[in-house]
Amino acid sequence: MTMQEFFIQNPAAAVAFSGGVDSAWLLHEARTWARRTAAYFVRTPFQPDFELEDARDTARRLGAELTVIEFDILTVPQAAANPPDRCYHCKRALFTRLLEAARADGLPLVLDGCNASDDASDRPGMAALKELGVRSPLRECGLTKGDIRAAARRAGLPVWNKPSYACLATRIPAGTPITGDLLARVARGEAALMARGFTDFRLRLRGDGALLQVRAEQMDMAREALAGLEELLRGDFARIALDSAPRSARET
Secondary structure, eight states: OOHHHHHHHOOEEEEEOOSSHHHHHHHHHHHHHOSEEEEEEEEOTTSOHHHHHHHHHHHHHTTOOEEEEEOOGGGSHHHHTOOTTHHHHHHHHHHHHHHHHHHHTTOOOEEOOOOTTSOGGGOHHHHHHHHHTOBOHHHHTTOOHHHHHHHHHHTTOGGGGOOOOOOGGGGSOTTSOOOHHHHHHHHHHHHHHHHTTOOSOEEEEETTEEEEEOOGGGHHHHHHHHHHHHHHTTTTOSOEEEOSSOOOTTOO
16 A cells, blocks of 8 residues: 555544654655645653654644644553553553544544554554554555655655654653653753754663663763763762663664
């Protein structure tokens, strides 16, 4: 099946939009082939502010309407408790809200940006989407992450090479209850790292400290910056350690 064929069969659909390359390409295709579509961003404490800013900018470039749904995910006990399957409870709550909003707008189907490279066995959130009837056209059409980046680049989408960004909750070890304070500490730390030119990294909580994970090409840069970062972020982290193993592109 091609994306054109998918939208011929499903001419009215809402796109769950994060502003990343997958959802951007999905929205591009929906804008091209669907009879009616709109983009929806569910804003929660799990996303830093720049994600919404990126989503607004990309939706505007694609000429799409963007609806922002405010939702405090920490009011969902199963998500805030942070069990190993937290993503399932989070996705189910978020997409339930999104489905309600889309149906109220007359859009009977909700689409997400999962692609053929995503491993369903390692993503409990995908089970929640299936239960709710959310469709994943990129995955159904066999498009891999590489295919999507290449197509987005040809189409001139600025996010074609944007690194994948997992939500802030992934920085907190499973079993540690998630609070607004913990999320804010991580967000401040990662903002400081971005300001210093780091890309595609993670700052993971470890007790009262943090573990910095960077790609191989930025390991030397991280070693040189570590002392200054520890001093800058001393109010949030007692210490910051650098993971000796380079971060993989497939890690969340």
